[in-house]
Amino acid sequence: MAVTQSRKRAAILAIGDELLSGRTRDANIHYLSGWLTERGVALAEARIVPDVLDEIVEALNALRAKYDYVFTSGGIGPTHDDITVDAIAAAFGVKVIEHPKAVAMINAWYDAKGEEVTPARLRMARTPEGVELIDNPVSGAPGVKLENVFVMAGVPRIFQGMLNAVEGAIESGAPVHSRAVTARNLPESRLADQLLEVQSAHAGVSIGSYPIDGDEKGVTVIARADDPAIADAAIDAVVNAMRALGFEPERSDRKHRS
Numbered sequence: 001m002a003v004t005q006s007r008k009r010a011a012i013l014a015i016g017d018e019l020l021s022g023r024t025r026d027a028n029i030h031y032l033s034g035w036l037t038e039r040g041v042a043l044a045e046a047r048i049v050p051d052v053l054d055e056i057v058e059a060l061n062a063l064r065a066k067y068d069y070v071f072t073s074g075g076i077g078p079t080h081d082d083i084t085v086d087a088i089a090a091a092f093g094v095k096v097i098e099h100p101k102a103v104a105m106i107n108a109w110y111d112a113k114g115e116e117v118t119p120a121r122l123r124m125a126r127t128p129e130g131v132e133l134i135d136n137p138v139s140g141a142p143g144v145k146l147e148n149v150f151v152m153a154g155v156p157r158i159f160q161g162m163l164n165a166v167e168g169a170i171e172s173g174a175p176v177h178s179r180a181v182t183a184r185n186l187p188e189s190r191l192a193d194q195l196l197e198v199q200s201a202h203a204g205v206s207i208g209s210y211p212i213d214g215d216e217k218g219v220t221v222i223a224r225a226d227d228p229a230i231a232d233a234a235i236d237a238v239v240n241a242m243r244a245l246g247f248e249p250e251r252s253d254r255k256h257r258s
Contacts (some may be wrong), residue, residue: 109140
């Protein structure tokens with residue numbers, strides 16, 4: 001798809017052994033993709049790395065040099081194996097400090113709950129030097145922003161709350177317009193040549209086809225474009241191709257999230 005030159009590009013670095021072992025299913029990549037798409041920012045890459053400092057540093061430095069924004073998720077909690085803060089500091093060549101504002105935020109959060117601020121909880125006030133704090137409306141301990149890197153919690157509801165707090169730091173672009181159509185019982189392979197023709201005939205559109213799994217077979221085709229008229233024209237061509245093969249399509253248009 002021809003991407004508007006002004007559209008920003010982002011990446012996410014998901015951190016945690018539990019993601020790679022299969023013990024935890026990542027939900028943040030999926031959520032971030034939709035959240036960015038609604039704001040006209042393209043999520044261009046996602047990586048998952050273990051809780052190994054050198055591997056986090058290497059991946060982060062590669063991503064932050066390549067993309068406008070990098071989001072990390074995971075590894076900023078209160079336990080000894082939460083090493084993301086140390087890795088971020090190492091990647092930027094700065095030291096780790098106990099951030100006084102973060103200490104105040106954590107103290108206020110637990111005081112309001114009538115709970116003790118333990119050394120483990122206070123550990124979440126450790127940040128790389130020179131950061132901006134990201135408000136955490138869900139559990140109190142802040143994330144951090146350093147240059148184009150947003151360091152976020154791994155727990156999905158906390159990650160999502162932090163995203164709302166950083167919206168003002170994201171430069172939005174034009175939304176991607178999506179149009180979708182499904183044909184039941186139509187094998188994807190029977191439509192392959194026609195989709196290639198549609199793609200070739202409509203500059204500035206991305207055509208994706210997705211076979212339907214389960215008992216009811218079929219295929220869903222999605223056309224994405226910066227220009228809604230181009231997306232409309234492309235999906236109309238797909239509809240016509242499905243009908244020419246003897247299948248009645250079902251439209252399901254979406255303007256932003258893909």
